[in-house]
Amino acid sequence: MSFASSCSFAVLAAFALAAPVATAQAAAAATNPTETHGIAVANMDPSVKPGDNFYLYANGGWIARTEIPADRAGLGVFTILGDRSNKNVAAIIEEAAKSSAPAGSSARKIADLYNAFMDEQHIDSLGLKPLQPHLAAIAAIHSQRDLAVALGQTLRADVDLLNNAVFSTPNLFGLWVAPGFQDSEHYIPYLLQGGLEMPSRSYYLDGSDRMKEIRAKYATHVAAMLRLAGFDDADARAARVIALEHAIAEQHIPLADIEDISKANNLWTRADFTAKAPGLDWFAYFDAAGLGSQQQFMVWTPTALTAESALVASTSIDTWKDWLAYHLIENYAAVLPHDVAAEQFSFFGTAMSGVTQQQPRWRLGVGMVNAYLGDAVGQIYAQKYFSPQAKAQAQAMVANLIAAYHKRLAALPWLADSTRAEAQAKLDTLYIGIGYPDHWMDYSSYEVRPDDAFGNAWRAGLWKYHYWLARIGQPVDRKAWTMEPQTVNAVNLPLQNALSFPAAILQPPFFDPQAPAAANYGAIGAIIGHEISHTFDAEGSAFDSKGRVRNWWTPADHAHFEEQAEKLEKQYDAYEPFPGLHVNGKQTIDENIADLGGISAAYDAYHASLGGKEAPVEDGFAGDQQFYIAFGQDWGSKAREAALRRQVLTDAHSPAQFRCDTVRNADAWYKAFNVQPGQTLYLPEDERVRIW
Numbered sequence: 001m002s003f004a005s006s007c008s009f010a011v012l013a014a015f016a017l018a019a020p021v022a023t024a025q026a027a028a029a030a031t032n033p034t035e036t037h038g039i040a041v042a043n044m045d046p047s048v049k050p051g052d053n054f055y056l057y058a059n060g061g062w063i064a065r066t067e068i069p070a071d072r073a074g075l076g077v078f079t080i081l082g083d084r085s086n087k088n089v090a091a092i093i094e095e096a097a098k099s100s101a102p103a104g105s106s107a108r109k110i111a112d113l114y115n116a117f118m119d120e121q122h123i124d125s126l127g128l129k130p131l132q133p134h135l136a137a138i139a140a141i142h143s144q145r146d147l148a149v150a151l152g153q154t155l156r157a158d159v160d161l162l163n164n165a166v167f168s169t170p171n172l173f174g175l176w177v178a179p180g181f182q183d184s185e186h187y188i189p190y191l192l193q194g195g196l197e198m199p200s201r202s203y204y205l206d207g208s209d210r211m212k213e214i215r216a217k218y219a220t221h222v223a224a225m226l227r228l229a230g231f232d233d234a235d236a237r238a239a240r241v242i243a244l245e246h247a248i249a250e251q252h253i254p255l256a257d258i259e260d261i262s263k264a265n266n267l268w269t270r271a272d273f274t275a276k277a278p279g280l281d282w283f284a285y286f287d288a289a290g291l292g293s294q295q296q297f298m299v300w301t302p303t304a305l306t307a308e309s310a311l312v313a314s315t316s317i318d319t320w321k322d323w324l325a326y327h328l329i330e331n332y333a334a335v336l337p338h339d340v341a342a343e344q345f346s347f348f349g350t351a352m353s354g355v356t357q358q359q360p361r362w363r364l365g366v367g368m369v370n371a372y373l374g375d376a377v378g379q380i381y382a383q384k385y386f387s388p389q390a391k392a393q394a395q396a397m398v399a400n401l402i403a404a405y406h407k408r409l410a411a412l413p414w415l416a417d418s419t420r421a422e423a424q425a426k427l428d429t430l431y432i433g434i435g436y437p438d439h440w441m442d443y444s445s446y447e448v449r450p451d452d453a454f455g456n457a458w459r460a461g462l463w464k465y466h467y468w469l470a471r472i473g474q475p476v477d478r479k480a481w482t483m484e485p486q487t488v489n490a491v492n493l494p495l496q497n498a499l500s501f502p503a504a505i506l507q508p509p510f511f512d513p514q515a516p517a518a519a520n521y522g523a524i525g526a527i528i529g530h531e532i533s534h535t536f537d538a539e540g541s542a543f544d545s546k547g548r549v550r551n552w553w554t555p556a557d558h559a560h561f562e563e564q565a566e567k568l569e570k571q572y573d574a575y576e577p578f579p580g581l582h583v584n585g586k587q588t589i590d591e592n593i594a595d596l597g598g599i600s601a602a603y604d605a606y607h608a609s610l611g612g613k614e615a616p617v618e619d620g621f622a623g624d625q626q627f628y629i630a631f632g633q634d635w636g637s638k639a640r641e642a643a644l645r646r647q648v649l650t651d652a653h654s655p656a657q658f659r660c661d662t663v664r665n666a667d668a669w670y671k672a673f674n675v676q677p678g679q680t681l682y683l684p685e686d687e688r689v690r691i692w
């Protein structure tokens with residue numbers, strides 16, 4: 001799992017509305033991290049008692065003086081660093097454009113991809129011409145077999161079930177190619193439920209007034225998109241498309257259950273699909289998807305797959321054709337004329353996330369280059385912005401974190417000896433990538449044209465799909481990355497028993513080679529600790545030291561873990577960001593446990609790094625105070641109500657404020673800030689959760 005929710009760039013719909021970066025003004029509003037090293041005192045609110053609201057204590061000053069720009073759903077450390085990374089990437093693109101690099105080179109592709117997207121006049125002048133061959137193919141569907149072929153042609157490698165947590169695709173199903181559950185030495189295809197344009201089933205099924213209002217706006221939006229695509233009778237078509245999506249949503253597995261590995265471990269042969277999931281012409285579907293000779297698949301959501309297959313047969317072909325046409329225009333809106341992109345933004349940006357103004361075009365262009373040529377940019381980025389010294393220092397922190405976990409595991413009273421031994425073995429074989437990967441992707445077969453924004457996007461999806469198809473059956477590269485160096489995030493890859501910390505997250509305020517150890521361990525140390533803890537949490541317990549799916553916990557270990565997890569679930573269930581809307585303790589449990597493990601191990605590693613010396617006092621704050629404030633400042637953020645509501649419903653991560661409140665489970669935090677009974681965050685000792 002990744003450390004923070006990552007925007008899915010798999011579909012252009014997400015690309016157009018995702019807001020992964022802050023504006024330059026917003027970044028400037030935060031304390032300039034290059035001027036100070038360590039905790040940002042100016043961002044705190046000393047009038048708040050740490051025990052009453054630690055989040056405001058650590059971030060209140062920044063929150064009070066920060067406005068969310070009109071083109072953003074929210075703002076925080078992640079977005080500010082994302083902005084810095086984007087500016088750096090923009091500079092790389094600019095340089096590539098000036099370099100007159102030869103055709104076919106990465107630099108030429110970077111420049112052409114960006115310039116084609118920036119040429120709005122040309123995109124507008126083409127109108128819907130780029131869509132016409134695809135719309136004509138949809139119009140030519142006359143049989144169930146034709147329909148299966150068309151659906152198969154839409155399959156893309158656009159979900160990621162264990163690494164980057166991308167659980168939704170607007171296509172009928174999503175494909176993920178990854179090491180097998182049984183044979184982690186080889187890649188195998190995984191299939192996931194799909195078919196919805198809105199982010200999750202809740203948007204279709206939830207009975208709240210807010211969701212009803214969004215659904216009403218969605219109906220208007222789908223009709224508008226169909227009208228833009230040239231369809232008559234758009235309202236009636238939209239109603240049928242939405243009814244179909246509603247029927248699909250009813251069969252979808254909720255997010256809280258989708259991470260349950262035991263339910264996902266279903267190996268189906270080709271023949272199983274027809275027998276277990278009748279309806280869709282599976283052979284035609286797989287042939288069209290280029291998977292005609294693939295004999296085995298992992299089916300992640302079998303009940304949803306079965307139900308969706310049945311819907312293919314029971315819903316009229318005409319409705320499916322409209323569904324295909326609507327999904328086509330929605331998924332590629334960003335590279336279509338202005339009126340189409342604007343209509344998409346009015347729903348997905350404004351109605352759904354509360355953002356009133358589209359981001360500047362250049363920033364969307366940078367996002368596209370990152371999405372389609374991420375490694376080509378990343379290679380240059382890593383060279384320019386991540387020094388060997390920073391890499392060495394981050395690696396030393398990682399070594400201290402690993403040592404801290406070894407000690408904690410050795411001392412945990414509730415682990416059986418056999419479990420302890422396997423957990424230690426997992427730590428020993430864990431591959432931790434710092435900054436950038438050892439090998440880079442080769443984009444030579446991805447064709448980019450300087451005057452074809454739509455085609456570039458279309459071919460990018462296909463290129464990535466074929467890249468992954470070619471890996472099926474091949475030996476697994478345990479050191480492969482799934483995140484670019486320029487991404488501000490971190491990720492655990494359980495089937496590879498590996499972690500990655502991209503260069504872009506190893507920056508101030510998360511990581512600063514010149515900051516005191518307390519600040520670095522509190523900020524990035526807790527993040528590194530978070531990812532390591534996924535190695536042996538509920539998810540990690542399903543994968544052994546070789547990345548195979550093998551439960552290496554005893555029933556007693558599980559019982560204790562569940563009991564503690566339940567306590568933590570209740571803690572988060574009680575958080576209520578808006579009246580009537582609670583954090584879902586079950587949906588967020590894995591991430592909350594990782595936050596708890598991360599801060600515990602980082603605290604130990606910090607103290608070990610002092611080597612017995614007294615921690616220096618900085619700005620009047622003792623070492624432990626700096627440590628916890630730095631952790632609290634990881635979470636400084638502001639979000640629009642609509643965006644926050646969306647996160648509560650769809651994200652495996654709790655909202656930032658509540659991730660900050662993890663501290664109330666740490667005894668040392670009480671001591672550091674003299675937190676007393678009666679203060680809001682105070683928990684009696686027996687209610688503090690200790691897992692790792």
Ligand SMILES: [Zn+2]
Binds near residue numbers: 003
């Ligand atoms: Zn995580």
